[in-house]
Amino acid sequence: MRCLYFASIENYQSHSKLSKTEKKFLRKQTKARHTLLRHEGIESVSHATESLVIANGGLGNGVSRTQLLNIFERYGSVEALLMPPNKPYSFVRYRTKEESQKAYVALNGKEMVDDLGQNITLYLNFVEKVHWGDLRPSVLPPGLMIMEEIVSPEVEKILLESIDWTHNLVDENGLPDICNSILEKWLTEGHIKYIPDQLTINQYEPGQGIPPHIDTHSAFEDEIISLSLGAEIVMDFKHPDGHTVSVMLPQRSLLVMTGESRYLWTHGITPRKFDVIQASEGQKSGIITNDVGNLTLNKRGVRTSFTFRKVRRTPCDCSYHLVCDSQRCHQNETLPSFPENDKKASELEREYVHRVYEEIAEHFSSTRHTPWPQIVAFLKALPKGSVVADIGCGNGKYLGLSKDIYMVGCDRSQNLVEICGERQFEAFVCDALAVPIRSETCDACISIAVIHHFATAERRLATLQELARLLRPGGKALIYVWAMEQEYNKQKSKYLRESRDTKEKKEHLNSVVIPGTSSHNSVCSIPAINDLKDGDYNTNGVSNSKLPVHTNRTSFHSQDVLVPWHLKKDSRRDKGSEPLKPIPDLVGPHDPSTVFHRYYHVFCEGELEAACRMVNNISIEQSYYDQGNWCVIFKKL
Missing domain, CATH: 3.40.50.150 (Vaccinia Virus protein VP39)
Structure with missing residues (x-):
């Protein structure tokens, strides 16, 4: 595309001899400028400055630091390239205005190929003020630990080759011997507190992820551990107050969640093909900071997770009672039971x-x-x-x-x-x-x-x-x-557990309703094992008659459930009838919504x-x- 440089936007707009192509470019550049102002508060100026905002060129739409530097360094000395995390724009600052003008003329409207192989067009505007974003210091959630190189490449290879993806149901033979020996070693070395008795193996292709969630309190003990094999990944942890910490989990590392990180913070993996990581060498694991001058993209590989848990056999008595299903059941006896008759x-x-x-x-x-x-x-x-x-x-x-x-x-x-x-x-x-x-x-x-x-x-x-x-x-x-069988992910999954579990406990974990029956305790084939994700396994609702409350955006593990509806504030019609008593939302004090529960019977395939x-x-x-x-x-x- 042929690009012109005018000292001011007004001069550009008043130019009477613009071609059709140039007028189209001007419209799109103006739209990009208005979008940045309206949604991000980024105000462009009509005169040349040392700094440019690059619309369509950011970490949020698949453009890496290396790509932009290779392009913009051709036109002068780049003093800073600032790339806010998950945003589709960046800032570049040159040493002089002349260098900035040169890049403006040469690159405005230029097409480039991002790291996903897609063509994108760059739209540039001058700015006086550069937005650095939120740079508040972050620390790992309390109770969260990451241990790098916890297994050798040889052990990693053995573990990956030991998986039989053709059998996706519960393995009656218990955990593999190699897992038992590794767990014993970790216990001896003090990395874990006890030997787990349940293992979920998931394989994630680039672009797949896990919805944010908290592993059900009543289902598993305090300690949950996850071994990352095959590739590294960034996992996001979020506190109920909205504060998010992105954590790098390197290949062959062990993630251990206990206490607050296990019971209060949600954890999840955003489904995407690239992760935002630190650009500088030396930081393998830990927090991904919001240092906009030191972030880039990292292409994901195929990751296999071995997530170990210990099945809980007594009610949870943690100190996070507002989000604890065991303690909420005692506090809220109004949740219904499965109906016994018409x-x-x-x-x-x-x-x-x-x-x-x-x-x-x-x-x-x-x-x-x-x-x-x-x-x-x-x-x-x-x-x-x-x-x-x-x-x-x-x-x-x-x-x-x-x-x-x-x-x-x-x-x-x-x-x-x-x-x-x-x-x-x-x-x-x-x-x-x-x-x-x-x-x-x-x-x-x-x-x-x-x-x-x-x-x-x-x-x-x-x-x-x-x-x-x-x-x-x-x-x-x-x-x-x-x-x-809702398809939240299509990654491979395998679920294993110790064979010493009782038959009753197995039914408790895996029961669903036989088509055509009215009893919620009848057992049929397990339809949703392939869709299990780290932390999604919920054992509520079978050992007693109380209906389980489903976690939104996760797989179903009971056919008869209560599904939350988060009612936005001021969105209820007032018809004078006696209102239902909503259950307060537990996602944080700043969320204005309340939660109502709708009964659902979700259908198995063929039912x-x-x-x-x-x-x-x-x-x-x-x-x-x-x-x-x-x-x-x-x-x-």
Whole structure:
């Protein structure tokens, strides 16, 4: 691209002989300048200075320090290159204004290839003030230790070669002998306090990660240790007050979490192909500082983690009671139990589905605005003039998709139905178990994210039968329910444990519901082992009848769960009814949200199909997985 330099932006804008290409560049440069000012507070100036801000050229969008230095040092003496962590911009400061102007003219609008192999265009502006960012000193979270070179390259090779990825279920033979010998050595040397009895092995390709989480207090003892093999990685730790510490875990290093770092701080790995690390040599492990003058990118390799834990056999009595599930269970006896009969199921649904949606309707609606493509395709494929019922329509996001079909919606939530009315959609309040529409009058029905809110298999079957009743012969129903096998990661995973665990304890860790049964204690094959991540294993909910509270953005480990909804402040409709008592959010004193819990029964693979086969006079046309849901289309015969 041919670039011009003008002493001021105003002169550039008033120039009457700009080419079409140059005008396009000017628009994009102006947009970049406004974006930096609006979102980052970075103000550019119209006159030349020694310092430039480089939009589109930062650690946050895959550009390394070496790349920028190689480019900008061609035009003068670079005194400083400042690259804020996780930001898509950088600052470069030259010794003189003349050198800065030279780079401005030569590089503005220039394309370069980032470390991901993608083409990006640099947009430069002069700045007087350089933003250094937050440089407050950081320390490792209390109780966190990292030991480098804890095993030799030879032992690393043996450990990696010992993994049999073809068997992903619990290994009845216990931990490998080589692991036992290593653990004994670490115990003798004082690196760990006791011998673990459970091991999770995960393999992460570049771009994969772990959602932030705290290992469940009641499931495992205080000490959790993780051995990093094959490649280094940066793990992020976050305190409830929002303070984040990024920690480098070198290849063949051991991470030990105890006390506050284990019980209070979340830990996770951001899914990306590059990590931000210190550019200077000498720091292998520990904190990644926010020194913007000493950060660069490091390409990730394939990392395999051996994470060891010891199963807890008594309630947790840690000092972090606000985030401890053992102690919160004693303090909060209002959390429901699994329903023993239809009456109890109805009561559970009323309190933990119906009333919750009335409370969160406005906020819920604000998050539900984009129709899913396969549902849109189903509706648009219907013949012109079709009559369609959306059972559990929510805020009505599917009701106005096509003018060629007539759609009517219904929902159990009065507040959600009112939102439909405000949008000029036809909708009414009713229960999906008893829809006041005449039999065989609908050409199609959809039920999106509804049936998983019913608390017994019998009640879920009854909703399917109700959908079939509404359809005319030849009519079709599309059903979506949450899947147990939600794909948060696709890294390899293997779970092992000592064989001395009792059969009861194994069922406690691995039980899910058999399709077609109403008991939450029945055991079927384990569907989600492949998706296990460091720290995601939750053993709540089987040894007693209390429903476990699911941790958002992690794999499911029980089919019947309470899923938190974080209600933003001032987003609740006031209808005069007695409000539910929200549970205070535990993520920190500065978070203005409260938490409500919705009941879900998440479906195993094949479970929805099995339930549909119990409905008379229908045939299953299609079943598939879509965006964390199991989906079925059936036809009325």
